[in-house]
Amino acid sequence: MVSTLRNAWKVPNLRKRIIFTILMVAIIRMGNHIPVPGIDAGALSNLTKAGTLFSFYDLMSGGALSSFSIFAMGVVPYINSSIIFQLLTIAIPSLEQLSKEGEEGRKKIQKYTRYGAVILAALQSFGTYALIRNAGAISNIKKIDVLLIILTLTTASTFLMWLGDQITVKGIGNGVSLIIFVNIISRLPQKIMQIASLQTSEEVNFIEVILLLAFSIVLFAAVVIATLAERRIPIQYAAKASGGRMAKGQSTHIPINMNSSGIIAIIFAMSVMQFPATIGGFWQNSAFYKFITGSKYSIFRYNSWPYALATIVLVIFFTWFYTEVTFKPDEMAENIHKSAGFVPGIRPGEPTARFIERVLLRVSILGGLFASVIAIIPMVVETYSKFKGLSFGGTALLIEVGVALDFMRQLESQLVMRHYKGFLK
Numbered sequence: 001m002v003s004t005l006r007n008a009w010k011v012p013n014l015r016k017r018i019i020f021t022i023l024m025v026a027i028i029r030m031g032n033h034i035p036v037p038g039i040d041a042g043a044l045s046n047l048t049k050a051g052t053l054f055s056f057y058d059l060m061s062g063g064a065l066s067s068f069s070i071f072a073m074g075v076v077p078y079i080n081s082s083i084i085f086q087l088l089t090i091a092i093p094s095l096e097q098l099s100k101e102g103e104e105g106r107k108k109i110q111k112y113t114r115y116g117a118v119i120l121a122a123l124q125s126f127g128t129y130a131l132i133r134n135a136g137a138i139s140n141i142k143k144i145d146v147l148l149i150i151l152t153l154t155t156a157s158t159f160l161m162w163l164g165d166q167i168t169v170k171g172i173g174n175g176v177s178l179i180i181f182v183n184i185i186s187r188l189p190q191k192i193m194q195i196a197s198l199q200t201s202e203e204v205n206f207i208e209v210i211l212l213l214a215f216s217i218v219l220f221a222a223v224v225i226a227t228l229a230e231r232r233i234p235i236q237y238a239a240k241a242s243g244g245r246m247a248k249g250q251s252t253h254i255p256i257n258m259n260s261s262g263i264i265a266i267i268f269a270m271s272v273m274q275f276p277a278t279i280g281g282f283w284q285n286s287a288f289y290k291f292i293t294g295s296k297y298s299i300f301r302y303n304s305w306p307y308a309l310a311t312i313v314l315v316i317f318f319t320w321f322y323t324e325v326t327f328k329p330d331e332m333a334e335n336i337h338k339s340a341g342f343v344p345g346i347r348p349g350e351p352t353a354r355f356i357e358r359v360l361l362r363v364s365i366l367g368g369l370f371a372s373v374i375a376i377i378p379m380v381v382e383t384y385s386k387f388k389g390l391s392f393g394g395t396a397l398l399i400e401v402g403v404a405l406d407f408m409r410q411l412e413s414q415l416v417m418r419h420y421k422g423f424l425k
Contacts, residue, residue: 008411014172021171024163025182031071031160032064032183036152038145039068043137054131054278056270059396062183063190068132070156074183075176077124078161081116083264085109090325118158125153172414173407181403184396195387204386212387219377223401226370229258231363233356237341254332256359258367261322263402265368266375266395268322269314273307276300303383312372319368320361329356374398 008014035041044066058065061074089095089109098105129149132138160179167175195212198204232253277300280289292300299306333353342348346355374395381387 004408004411004415007415011415014411014414017170017172021167021173021178024167024171024175025178028071028160028163028179028182029062029186031156032062032069032186033067034070036068036070036072036149038138038141038149039132040137041067043135044068044132056267056395059184059187060180062186064183068137070152071160073121073124073128073153073157075157075160075164075179077121077157078113078117078164078176081113081120085113085116087325114161117161118154121154121157122150125150125157128153173403173410177403177406181400181407184400198387208386212385220397220401222370223374223397224405226259226367227257227398227401227405230255231258231359232256233359234344235336235341236344237339254356256327256363258363259370259398259402261319261326261364261367263371263395263398264322265315265318265371266398268318269311269375272314273300273311277302303379308376308379311375315372315375316365316368319371320364323360323364323367327356327360329353329360332356371398 008018054065057074057076060076061071064071064074085095089099095109098108129138129146133141161176164175164179167173167178171178195204195209232255235252235254237250237252276292277289280286280292292298293302295301296304298304299310301307330353333349333356336342336352337348343352343355346352374397378395
């Protein structure tokens with residue numbers, strides 16, 4: 001990795017892209033420290049405590065939600081819009097046809113996604129205002145001030161989306177993913193200081209800190225292995241006659257990543273499990289909220305076995321569901337047949353589609369099991385260790401590893417393009 005970065009820095013065009021990416025990241029980090037006026041950030045501490053859905057959003061925004069800066073919503077509206085349009089592309093035939101029209105079709109869907117992100121940002125900014133008002137972080141406010149808060153949050157989220165597009169076009173890597181990557185990394189020093197303060201106050205001893213570090217390294221290695229793991233479906237192409245010559249048949253494969261939908265499945269599962277408590281939080285004195293958060297019979301009570309089991313089931317289900325709607329075995333089998341290809345030992349057509357569907361089912365269940373373990377790690381650490389309130393989770397690590405590997409792949413592909421000599425030399 002170090003050699004790749006060093007070689008990329010030697011190429012003038014890549015050096016400009018790297019510098020541009022760093023400058024955009026600096027602008028994003030500066031925006032995270034510009035607070036929205038009139039907000040008592042201290043009243044938001046309970047809102048973003050570990051184990052809540054808002055703690056995850058605060059992590060993705062780099063702490064902007066807990067300090068309620070202008071980037072409090074981060075790129076969450078854009079991510080939600082992207083997921084919605086990805087599912088609508090499968091459900092709506094016109095959008096599905098548009099996605100098959102090549103680059104122009106994808107550009108139109110991307111434009112619709114941006115418009116949807118702006119609308120979702122406006123709705124989410126109003127919801128965020130209602131949330132902080134309920135938390136007691138705002139008082140004695142006029143209607144014009146409410147409008148300014150909503151406008152500020154919506155504009156800042158749209159600006160972040162634009163910055164992400166600029167990084168994608170003029171920088172290195174996927175801009176939106178890099179924004180999330182940097183925001184999560186920025187919280188690491190705070191977590192280290194929190195662990196150090198626990199050790200200093202003798203709440204935990206040195207051996208426990210070493211064990212936590214060792215566990216983190218093992219978890220990191222497992223996430224890297226799972227992110228790189230893939231099931232390859234072998235494809236054999238028949239020999240073809242071209243220009244009076246017989247071209248040999250080629251062998252290739254279809255890679256299916258084991259953890260391609262793990263992050264989205266975890267986010268969906270967290271949203272479902274935290275939604276009742278989030279809604280009930282608006283009426284904290286109600287019997288409904290007390291039952292959800294306090295009853296031993298409630299599956300929505302955080303750090304309980306029913307909650308963990310429900311989370312595991314939901315993560316596996318959403319992993320399977322997202323894999324099923326993303327990969328289409330019938331279309332894959334048809335495309336293979338049209339290209340004069342076949343899976344060795346499997347007849348073309350319907351048998352190939354059934355074979356691909358069985359492979360997808362096994363891969364999705366295996367990936368869902370791993371993602372569910374990652375999802376419940378914070379609860380295990382919170383319940384059975386002395387490291388409380390750290391938001392120690394593999395979900396953030398899953399995002400970090402995925403974005404870092406994608407960044408390195410893009411950088412290496414850029415280097416290959418610039419150093420490829422071709423067959424003439």
